[in-house]
Amino acid sequence: MTPRERARKQLESRRDDLVALSHSLHAEPELAFEEHKSAAKIADLMDGSGFDVDRAVCDLPTAFTATYGTGDLVIGITAEYDALPGIGHACGHNVNGASAAAAALALAPVADELGITVKLLGTPAEEGGGGKVYMLERGAFDDVAAAMMVHAAPFDMVGMSSLAISAWNVAYTGREAHAALAPHMGVNAADAMMIAQVAIGAYRQQMPPGTIVSGIVTDGGQAPNVIPGRATAHYECRAESLEALTAHKDRVRACFEAGALATGATLTLDDHGRDFADLRQDATLTDAYRASAEALGRTVVVADASTRGGSTDMGNISHVMPTIHPLVGYDCGDAMMHNPDFTRFGTTPGADKALLDGGLAMAWTAVTLAEDPATRTRLLAEVAARTPVSAR
Known part of the structure; x- marks a missing residue:
């Protein structure tokens, strides 16, 4: 069985846990830096799955890291789980957070074979405050060679920038x-x-x-x-x-x-929190994710140079290391993110499928990075040469 097949089998075995996680996050939305229950739900799932979990990292009570494996290539997967005032998970972060957990769980059985360390980073306050920026400044990303996440949306898209x-x-x-x-x-x-x-x-x-x-x-x-x-x-x-x-x-x-x-x-x-940088998505990682998503039967739009989303603290990560932030879509009627109507679509069968597909596509992207000698060499060389943000 190939690493991709093993990752898929692992994800299928955890399907119910991941869907339950997404629905639970959706049912109890929490605001920036107050996501105590949400962070604990994801951290507890990883802890019970054999990950080494550190809670309240970087002097942030609702941030955590969960690692698995000992390989020299560290793949960072960022989990978002904060909500919006008054309209809950109209941001879709319940899908984002569950997808990140899905990717990490899918990679765990193949981590040693691939020579990677899977690092799930629980990043609070994306909707206001910038948890990723604080965690970047305080060293949580120092060893990460490539970072990734997916974001809920009404459609699948790769390669866009942000403001x-x-x-x-x-x-x-x-x-x-x-x-x-x-x-x-x-x-x-x-x-x-x-x-x-x-x-x-x-x-x-x-x-x-x-x-x-x-x-x-x-x-x-x-x-x-x-x-x-x-x-x-x-x-x-x-x-x-x-x-x-x-x-x-x-x-x-x-x-x-x-x-x-x-x-x-x-x-x-x-x-009000940290400034967010514009998002710069890595072309090699983007191509690998797109191929993985399309292999799962998803239709993926490729953004042109002028396509920009809103704003994300993943932008700050992308200025330091190879990063992707693709959109994973599901039917939301005519609603867009940050609209109250978007919230009610967050626990539909389409949203559940999106979180599972997004998680597996990220896992397969990590497999591609680890198995391609040129990409692996590039990523390891870049992280070795990089001055950690925490030391600047």
Whole structure:
């Protein structure tokens, strides 16, 4: 029996466990850095399957690693499991996390034969915070030669890029006053936010192609007869590269500063987690994944150079090591990710098949990397020559 056949047989034997995992993650969605149950569900499954599990790694309570094998070629598989506020797993991360576990479990019986170490990395807070970036900075990826994951979507696609992103927690501090008796005694923080939003709206006409700004106001006052002394918001800036993001952020920052200048309020801009880099997918890994997915009967769209998704902290990983982040699809009606309607499709038979196919396609991709002498040599040489991010 070939390594691919053994991996497939292993995955089939764990099908019920993996589908149950996906459904359980979906039923109990948890937000960024609060995924205690979700992380434990995946870590417990790996622990019970003979993996060496380390929990709360990198000073992150909901991060973990699970390793199997002792080979010199370390294959990193990243598991996502955080959800979105109010709409649960409209991100599809229950499928992402279960697919990662599926790939790791499928590879375990062939790890020694292939001379690989399977490393499943539980990465929290992809939807806001950037768990992968923290884990990269703190050494969890230092030994990883190639990294991979799949992301739930309405279709299968390989090779797309993503936008770099930076997020802020915005706060204006003013002074409360009676809105009728003494409005002149107040400093209106909500007006400062309004002026900033108008300035951002005016800036949109001159935004370079590929740049985006979006946000929500999270507090604009408590009573109409009180001048708001505090207003807060959560804003995101996106651009096609980290370099373009820097210039874009400067312009958006100026808009927020305008609100403070016009009203006399005090502005605070705090980073919300780490910046995400644009995604760069490795061509060799992409070709191997596409061939594996198509061998399973899936129809895979190949993205062109202009195709970009949203934003992902997998982008930061891709700037350091060969990485893939393909989409694995299932019928979602006319819903897209981050739409409440997408959530209800996350435990359908189509989603279950997608998580299993995505996991097996990743496992077969790892087999291809390990068995191809040229690719294996390249990956080992690159990881040996790389200065670990944690040591920079």
